[in-house]
Amino acid sequence: MSAVCYPRSAMADTIFTKIISGEIPSHRVYEDDLVYAFLDIGPLSRGHTLVIPKEAAETIDALSDESAAAIGRVLPRISRAVLKATGAAAYNILQNNGEDAHQEVLHVHFHIIPVFEKGAAEGAGLGIVWSPRDFNHEKGAALAAEIASLIESGS
Ligand code: AMP
Numbered sequence: 529m530s531a532v533c534y535p536r537s538a539m540a541d542t543i544f545t546k547i548i549s550g551e552i553p554s555h556r557v558y559e560d561d562l563v564y565a566f567l568d569i570g571p572l573s574r575g576h577t578l579v580i581p582k583e584a585a586e587t588i589d590a591l592s593d594e595s596a597a598a599i600g601r602v603l604p605r606i607s608r609a610v611l612k613a614t615g616a617a618a619y620n621i622l623q624n625n626g627e628d629a630h631q632e633v634l635h636v637h638f639h640i641i642p643v644f645e646k647g648a649a650e651g652a653g654l655g656i657v658w659s660p661r662d663f664n665h666e667k668g669a670a671l672a673a674e675i676a677s678l679i680e681s682g683s
Contacts, residue, residue, distance in 0.1 A: 558605075566578055568639065607640055618642075
């Protein structure tokens with residue numbers, strides 16, 4: 529398998545860099561030139577899997593299109609295998625960016641978290657508190673236009 533080299537950013541190596549290089553062992557489930565996937569050793573449920581780019585970006589907004597596309601291409605395939613192996617019928621994909629968003633390891637990663645019944649030996653999976661706020665359409669339209677314009681300008 530040929531290695532892809534990215535310029536090193538100023539960020540320090542994380543534990544995931546060492547997992548990709550094999551310096552730290554992992555339960556690997558998938559690998560290609562740009563992507564590595566392995567079991568989470570602090571699982572919320574059986575089969576909790578992490579899918580990471582080999583590129584050492586801290587958060588997804590800093591990730592190259594190439595690595596993002598590579599992850600997007602294999603996430604469905606890895607998810608199908610996790611579901612089949614665990615027998616789970618549902619799952620969450622979680623991706624935290626920044627310490628305030630509960631990101632502990634500063635290397636982009638996608639959690640695939642199977643969902644089982646509450647109280648199941650496998651662990652229930654991800655617990656979510658979802659508290660929607662009121663939506664103001666006027667302010668929403670202005671914000672959507674601003675975001676769209678930033679995307680258009682390539683920022
Ligand atoms: P996050 O809070 O989104 O940064 O999640 C980091 C995840 O990495 C946690 O779910 C940890 O259990 C997991 N983790 C940390 N170290 C390892 C490791 N050596 N092998 C597998 N998973 C790990």
